[in-house]
Structure formats: structure tokens, C-alpha cells
Amino acid sequence: MNGTIGMRALSALLAVLLVSAGVVPAVSASEGKSENTNIIGIDVPVPEQLVPPDAESLHLMEHDDGVIIDNTVVYLSYWNEKLNWGISEEEIKEYSQILEKQVLIRYYDVDHRYYYISDLDKFGKDLGLVLGFDADETDRFIRSHREQLVKDHQNYHGGTFAPDNRIQDYIPPGTQSAPYAHGKMYYLYLITNFQTQSSDGAWTVADRDDALSDAYSGTNAIRQQAPSGANAVNDGGYYTVTVSGANTGDNIHAWGVNGWMEEAARNLGYSDSNGDGRTTDDMARSAKSWSGADTVILLYLTHDDMGGYAVGPDQGYADKTAISYWGRSSSGRFASQPGSYEHESLHLYGALDEYAGASSCGQSSILAVSPMHDMYTNTNHVSCPSSTNSVMRDPYKTSTISTSSRRFIGWGDYDNDGILDPLDGTPWGPSA
Ligand SMILES: [Zn+2]
Numbered sequence: 001m002n003g004t005i006g007m008r009a010l011s012a013l014l015a016v017l018l019v020s021a022g023v024v025p026a027v028s029a030s031e032g033k034s035e036n037t038n039i040i041g042i043d044v045p046v047p048e049q050l051v052p053p054d055a056e057s058l059h060l061m062e063h064d065d066g067v068i069i070d071n072t073v074v075y076l077s078y079w080n081e082k083l084n085w086g087i088s089e090e091e092i093k094e095y096s097q098i099l100e101k102q103v104l105i106r107y108y109d110v111d112h113r114y115y116y117i118s119d120l121d122k123f124g125k126d127l128g129l130v131l132g133f134d135a136d137e138t139d140r141f142i143r144s145h146r147e148q149l150v151k152d153h154q155n156y157h158g159g160t161f162a163p164d165n166r167i168q169d170y171i172p173p174g175t176q177s178a179p180y181a182h183g184k185m186y187y188l189y190l191i192t193n194f195q196t197q198s199s200d201g202a203w204t205v206a207d208r209d210d211a212l213s214d215a216y217s218g219t220n221a222i223r224q225q226a227p228s229g230a231n232a233v234n235d236g237g238y239y240t241v242t243v244s245g246a247n248t249g250d251n252i253h254a255w256g257v258n259g260w261m262e263e264a265a266r267n268l269g270y271s272d273s274n275g276d277g278r279t280t281d282d283m284a285r286s287a288k289s290w291s292g293a294d295t296v297i298l299l300y301l302t303h304d305d306m307g308g309y310a311v312g313p314d315q316g317y318a319d320k321t322a323i324s325y326w327g328r329s330s331s332g333r334f335a336s337q338p339g340s341y342e343h344e345s346l347h348l349y350g351a352l353d354e355y356a357g358a359s360s361c362g363q364s365s366i367l368a369v370s371p372m373h374d375m376y377t378n379t380n381h382v383s384c385p386s387s388t389n390s391v392m393r394d395p396y397k398t399s400t401i402s403t404s405s406r407r408f409i410g411w412g413d414y415d416n417d418g419i420l421d422p423l424d425g426t427p428w429g430p431s432a
Helices: 003-022 030-036 053-059 073-081 088-103 120-133 134-155 205-225 262-265 281-293 338-349 401-410
Strands: 065-068 114-117 185-193 233-243 295-302 319-324 326-328 333-335
Touching: 030 120, 030 262, 073 088, 073 134, 088 120, 088 281, 120 134, 134 333, 185 205, 185 262, 185 281, 205 233, 205 338, 233 262, 233 281, 233 295, 262 295, 281 295, 319 338
Parallel strands: 185 233, 185 295, 295 319
Antiparallel strands: 065 114, 065 333, 326 333
């Protein structure tokens, strides 16, 4: 027993040494898969391969107006107060019943037991009819709702980004599992359940497949926009794992050394082979080795409405993010979208937020490695002159990656010599 473990530890060390010395190529993906173990010799099965969703489900992506009403009284009360409709509490209850019977019944989602509105214009007109609105009032409701949705969506995408947020002079690319968006990019999804479940319960197969389909589309949008010099290729797989406690959101109980993200890696069978107190780095390195990827991102998917956030580079080697299946809005909820996965992944490659209240114009990126970290600043923040809409500004409206973000994630060419910055031995130019 001890002997076996000793041998494993030794071969693990040997493998790490050999790989880091660059004398042997990483174990090929097929070899790793046939043995169903990862390169460091621990008996952890490789993740389930992520298969592309069929073309039909990809076409159903256009629902950026998606609004979920889980409590009609709460929903109407919110808008009554916000827009000063002057409806009494009693009337709210009556209108709620009428709305549910005459309008919302068409939007009922049996599996989740809530109403899913995919077309706000149409629903707004129906609601206006029930409440006896004139055209102006209806129009005001739809407009306000849309504005509020943008704010709710942005609240969903909070960023952790290093609690201290001290901008360092130089961030070595080797310190991150996804330093920039080049080469084969492996997305490792961790379908995470909590022992203390949210009111939404554990992941269902239908919701998991829906989330993975959105994730596939969102990460594919990154690959499709990559310059040819980045040789972008996507790959991905998923694990299902249960961790202790409850999901309390973006805090140290999630991404800290003793947080549930680390626990998930341990529960899957990985161990801290380099003694840094973390196991997510070992899991990311393992996935990188057996898949032959250049970058690995860990995406923890949770079946609740706790929001999405990218974890800062000060929390270990593994670039990681948490993305919940729903987002919480002021009057109900909304479903996460392909843009959610694209947005958070771009953070991990180095991009900054570009919406109001997050980041700022002219800011360096703590999320970008050098040399991109040192040479570029945020030039597409909404407060910058000639800022254009982008997935870092509004992930629910567009998948477009701005020029500013492209530079942060390694798609720029600072000295204009035809070689992308991360591949350029003299990125600042020959004379610099
Ligand atoms: Zn963000």
C-alpha cells in the first residue's frame, strides 16, 4: 500500500520534472484517454468529452430579452413602485391572477415552475392591456424594463480580480493556466452541486445540457474571432462534483485555499502534488497535459442565481470562474447566456470590464500577463471616447470582442511586425 503510493508520488514527481524540463512531450491525449487516468498517475478519470450542440439548439440563442417571473405579485409590486403606477396592494393581487390566467399561462416553464418571457415587446403590450395602459405607459414600461435588464445583467457579472488589486510591473505568463487566448484552449466545466442545496435543487440533466450548450457557443465565439496567428482551437470536457456547505457567492469560501473550488478538485480525486496548498492548479496542469492544450480554464457551473465572476490571478495558477445558471434581477431572474461564458472566459485570458461601474478608461489589466499587461490599457471602457458595444460591455447584446480586449488577450501586435505580442520575442519593437 505504502509502496504503491510512494511509487506513484515518485513517478508523478518525475513526470512533472520531465515535462517542466521540456525533454519529453506531454502524454498524448489518446494515450491518456485509453488509460482513463491523468498524467500524474492519480486514478482520476478524464472528464466527459464536451460534444458540440446540434445546429438547431444554437439557433435558439437569440433571447437577450429573457425575463423570468417567479412570483407575479413581487414582479408587479416592483414595477408599480418603480414607475409609480399607483396600484393598491389589493389590486396587485387581482391583476396578478388575471395576468397569470390570461397572459403568463403561455409563458409557463413546467420544468422550472416559472414564467419565461422571451419577447419583452410582446409581453409588455399584453401586460399593458391587462392593466389598462395607454400606448405611452406601455412604451415606458418596456423601455424601463429593458434598461433595468442591462443593469441586472451587469450586476450578474461581478469580478473578483485580486482583492488587493495591486498592479504589478510584470506578470509572467507561466503563472496562469490561461495566460492568453492562443492555441488549443481547453475548457474544463465543473458541474457543481452543494450538499446544502439552493431552492433550485441539484443540477438536472436538461439544465446541465443547456448550460453546456451555451458555454460551447460562448467559448466558440472567442475562437471564431481569433486572428489566424493565434491558431485558436477549442476543446472541452466536464466533471460532475458535489462539495460541502452552501454556495454563498463570490467570496473566500469559494476561491480561497479552503474554499469549495479547491474542495471540488480534491473530491474528484486530485491532490496537491506541489505543496502549494491548492489542488485546482494540479487539476488544471493535469488537464493541460493529457489534452495537449495550451491553456486551461476551470468553469464552475452552479444551479442557482448567485451570479458569475472571474477569480483573480492572485488565487493560484488555475484560471477559474463561477457561472450560475440564472442571474438575480430586481423583479425576478434571468437565464445566463452564451455571452456570460464568453465574458468570464475573456476575463481569464486578460480582458477587463468595459461597462460603467467596473474598471475604468485607461486602466492597466491586472488580469493580463506580460507583455500585454505592461503595454496596453483599457481603451474601450464605456467612459472612453468612441467606445463601442462589446461582450465586455453588454454580454447579452453582442459577442463582439473590442480591439481593447483583443490586445489584452494576446491578439494585438504592438510593434506592427506581423507577429502577435505573446509570440513576439521583441514585442515592443527591435529598438525597445
Ligand atoms: Zn466582467
